Amino acid sequence: MKNNLDFASYSYQELLEARQTVDDKAYPENASELDALIADHPDNPVNQFREPESTRAAEVEFSGKAGEFFSIWIVNLLLTVATLGIYSAWAKVRSKRYFYGNLSIDGHRFSYLAEPMQILKGRIIAVLLFSAYFLSSLYSPILSGVIAIALFIVYPWLICKGLNFNMGMTAYRNVRFGFVGQYGQAFRAFVLYPIATVFTLYLALPWALKKMDTFILENTRYGDRKFTTSLEAGTYFKASYAAFFVGVVIAFCFAFTVGFVAGGFEGQADGVARISTVISLLMYVIVYGVTSSIYTALIRNHMFSVSQLENAATFGSDMSVGGLLKLRVTNLLAVIFSLGLALPWAKVRTTQFFAAHTQVNVLPGLDEVVATPEQTASSAAEEVSTLFDLDVSLG
Amino acid sequence: MYGPYEGQYYLAGSSSCQRVIVRITEKQLLVSGSEGGELVCCSEQPELKVQSRVGNLPREVVLPNRDMLYVEGGPELDSWLDGNSHMSVASKLEKSRAWLIGSLVFSPILLFGIFKYLVPALAITFAAYVPYSLTKVTSAHTLAALDKSILNASQLDAQRQSDLQMAFSATIEQFSDDEKFYKVLFRDSDEMGANAFALPDGTIVFTDGIVELMDGDAQLLNAVLLHEIGHVEHRHSMRMIAESLASTLIISYFFGDVSGAVELFFGVSGTVVQNQYSQKLEWQADEFALQQAPRVGLQPEDFADAMQTLADSHPGNDYLMRLFSSHPSIEERIERARAAQVKE
Numbered sequence: 001m002k003n004n005l006d007f008a009s010y011s012y013q014e015l016l017e018a019r020q021t022v023d024d025k026a027y028p029e030n031a032s033e034l035d036a037l038i039a040d041h042p043d044n045p046v047n048q049f050r051e052p053e054s055t056r057a058a059e060v061e062f063s064g065k066a067g068e069f070f071s072i073w074i075v076n077l078l079l080t081v082a083t084l085g086i087y088s089a090w091a092k093v094r095s096k097r098y099f100y101g102n103l104s105i106d107g108h109r110f111s112y113l114a115e116p117m118q119i120l121k122g123r124i125i126a127v128l129l130f131s132a133y134f135l136s137s138l139y140s141p142i143l144s145g146v147i148a149i150a151l152f153i154v155y156p157w158l159i160c161k162g163l164n165f166n167m168g169m170t171a172y173r174n175v176r177f178g179f180v181g182q183y184g185q186a187f188r189a190f191v192l193y194p195i196a197t198v199f200t201l202y203l204a205l206p207w208a209l210k211k212m213d214t215f216i217l218e219n220t221r222y223g224d225r226k227f228t229t230s231l232e233a234g235t236y237f238k239a240s241y242a243a244f245f246v247g248v249v250i251a252f253c254f255a256f257t258v259g260f261v262a263g264g265f266e267g268q269a270d271g272v273a274r275i276s277t278v279i280s281l282l283m284y285v286i287v288y289g290v291t292s293s294i295y296t297a298l299i300r301n302h303m304f305s306v307s308q309l310e311n312a313a314t315f316g317s318d319m320s321v322g323g324l325l326k327l328r329v330t331n332l333l334a335v336i337f338s339l340g341l342a343l344p345w346a347k348v349r350t351t352q353f354f355a356a357h358t359q360v361n362v363l364p365g366l367d368e369v370v371a372t373p374e375q376t377a378s379s380a381a382e383e384v385s386t387l388f389d390l391d392v393s394l395g
Numbered sequence: 396m397y398g399p400y401e402g403q404y405y406l407a408g409s410s411s412c413q414r415v416i417v418r419i420t421e422k423q424l425l426v427s428g429s430e431g432g433e434l435v436c437c438s439e440q441p442e443l444k445v446q447s448r449v450g451n452l453p454r455e456v457v458l459p460n461r462d463m464l465y466v467e468g469g470p471e472l473d474s475w476l477d478g479n480s481h482m483s484v485a486s487k488l489e490k491s492r493a494w495l496i497g498s499l500v501f502s503p504i505l506l507f508g509i510f511k512y513l514v515p516a517l518a519i520t521f522a523a524y525v526p527y528s529l530t531k532v533t534s535a536h537t538l539a540a541l542d543k544s545i546l547n548a549s550q551l552d553a554q555r556q557s558d559l560q561m562a563f564s565a566t567i568e569q570f571s572d573d574e575k576f577y578k579v580l581f582r583d584s585d586e587m588g589a590n591a592f593a594l595p596d597g598t599i600v601f602t603d604g605i606v607e608l609m610d611g612d613a614q615l616l617n618a619v620l621l622h623e624i625g626h627v628e629h630r631h632s633m634r635m636i637a638e639s640l641a642s643t644l645i646i647s648y649f650f651g652d653v654s655g656a657v658e659l660f661f662g663v664s665g666t667v668v669q670n671q672y673s674q675k676l677e678w679q680a681d682e683f684a685l686q687q688a689p690r691v692g693l694q695p696e697d698f699a700d701a702m703q704t705l706a707d708s709h710p711g712n713d714y715l716m717r718l719f720s721s722h723p724s725i726e727e728r729i730e731r732a733r734a735a736q737v738k739e
Contacts, residue, residue: 341499369410
């Protein structure tokens with residue numbers, strides 16, 4: 001081992017490896033230099049979890065108004081219908097820009113950068129793929145089985161590309177988000193693990209859900225910064241089992257009530273049929289609403305509390321299950337009884353609710369985030385429209 | 396010269412930000428620091444990349460050096476930024492009362508028109524262009540899949556099957572031609588009960604259940620056969636496929652960007668829309684059967700009887716259920732058959 005080695009250019013992993021090969025007694029200088037470099041290196045876990053000196057609570061605000069968004073939405077609807085769906089790409093960009101632009105953290109707004117033509121191309125491809133799948137699966141049930149397997153293989157790729165596009169089109173303070181997840185990891189998280197849980201009778205499904213969230217979070221970037229997270233499987237098990245248990249109890253109560261009511265109407269087949277249709281629909285809505293509210297609120301609170309943007313921000317969420325359930329139920333009722341016209345109102349107040357229950361603590365490092373070289377190569381607002389940047393998704 | 400307007404200025408490639416004052420002259424956009432007042436940059440309109448206006452959000456402007464400027468201002472700033480382009484047309488429409496009222500009135504009318512007339516018309520065209528060789532393969536695959544899942548070999552004895560085939564032969568010959576050849580198969584199925592269905596190539600399957608229910612009555616079973624032939628002649632399978640594909644795509648695009656709870660709502664409405672289609676197709680098959688009845692020596696009354704027999708075996712049929720079910724009310728179908736009888 002020579003003394004003129006330049007350890008400063010080593011990565012953290014290389015430093016650790018070098019330290020193990022260095023003999024303390026033979027080369028005490030090298031050893032102590034390595035120790036010092038390891039202790040100060042930013043990738044050292046000790047440094048990552050060191051409490052920063054000056055965190056500052058940043059204001060999270062959503063300033064969108066239901067009336068204003070209603071006018072955007074209704075004109076979008078008319079133009080989309082009148083152009084047989086073509087305008088839907090422009091409509092999507094306008095409503096996304098409205099929601100992103102009205103969401104601000106620490107006085108800085110988000111922006112949505114996608115161009116309508118990119119969305120339109122993606123949608124045309126998606127429509128063609130979907131039609132081909134739909135028609136060929138009707139053409140032959142055997143072929144549809146082959147396609148279903150093919151879809152399993154393509155699915156992780158679609159997830160990566162979709163996240164890649166959506167993150168890349170989101171910017172904050174003129175710096176883009178990004179997604180660097182690769183096919184192999186996505187295949188494990190979204191196909192292999194969920195299928196493997198079949199052998200545990202789905203009991204281990206919450207563990208697979210945790211893997212999915214970890215995959216998404218840890219591969220998300222903001223400029224040159226990584227998101228890191230330490231999600232705990234225990235919370236996923238608690239949230240999933242609680243949601244499942246409550247859902248089953250509610251379904252049982254409904255089944256019992258239906259049986260009771262049907263008994264009262266003995267001999268009136270019409271009445272029973274009508275009531276049980278309404279009740280089973282109602283049951284579906286309530287079970288779905290309650291279970292998804294339990295899961296969303298518990299997991300979101302956990303996810304925000306254990307995730308951070310390295311040296312730039314930490315997060316918090318204080319969503320209550322009751323609050324979320326109330327929001328969803330009132331939204332659904334309003335949308336049904338207004339024949340859909342309350343949709344813009346529901347979307348605006350949902351975003352307001354989510355923003356109000358989000359905390360962001362900013363570290364001084366946030367001002368130093370820089371875009372990665374490939375991001376600066378094409379400016380934040382410049383069109384990126386290679387084929388693989390398309391958002392291939394329905395809806 | 397207009398301004399000053401307040402703005403936020405972001406340097407390209409980094410998250411740093413400074414507050415700025417923006418002024419516009421006839422030709423140039425001038426950006427200066429809000430405190431010191433020194434000029435940060437100046438640009439002419441064609442060099443800028445300007446995003447269209449959305450709601451009351453500040454305007455987003457990308458400068459030639461890829462710095463980004465957010466600026467809030469009045470109508471003068473808007474018209475200067477938009478220049479000669481039409482990109483803020485949407486924003487003007489959204490602020491116009493006439494357009495809002497127009498959208499409220501015409502969106503539902505157009506949607507109704509699309510579902511009621513355009514989609515079925517497209518589906519009929521699509522169905523007409525599907526070659527017969529393709530429907531043959533489709534039918535063979537579908538029958539194979541059904542035979543593996545819910546259909547079993549018929550329990551009817553061979554003598555009875557050949558008697559029934561004899562009874563059907565006149566009808567089958569009447570409608571078969573060089574390309575299309577009708578044939579009847581018998582299958583046993585607990586899941587399907589008393590039922591008959593047609594595959595698009597002219598293969599018609601009767602379950603043992605329906606043969607038992609009609610008590611092997613040749614007239615009644617021929618009436619059912621004629622109804623199924625109606626489905627094949629009108630290419631209903633292909634129409635159903637095209638219509639459900641089109642309405643799935645329309646529902647996911649027009650209402651695509653909606654939250655989970657609402658998808659549920661549209662999921663239900665999608666089912667209702669599709670079942671309305673198939674009800675219409677059932678009527679068409681009935682009509683075909685009633686019109687063609689004299690060619691094979693049947694009376695409309697035979698349909699009424701066949702329907703009545705089916706009705707007696709399926710109690711319970713009210714409005715709400717019908718909305719969610721694919722067949723029209725049996726009572727109505729009997730009435731139509733009787734009405735056709737009277738007309739003759």
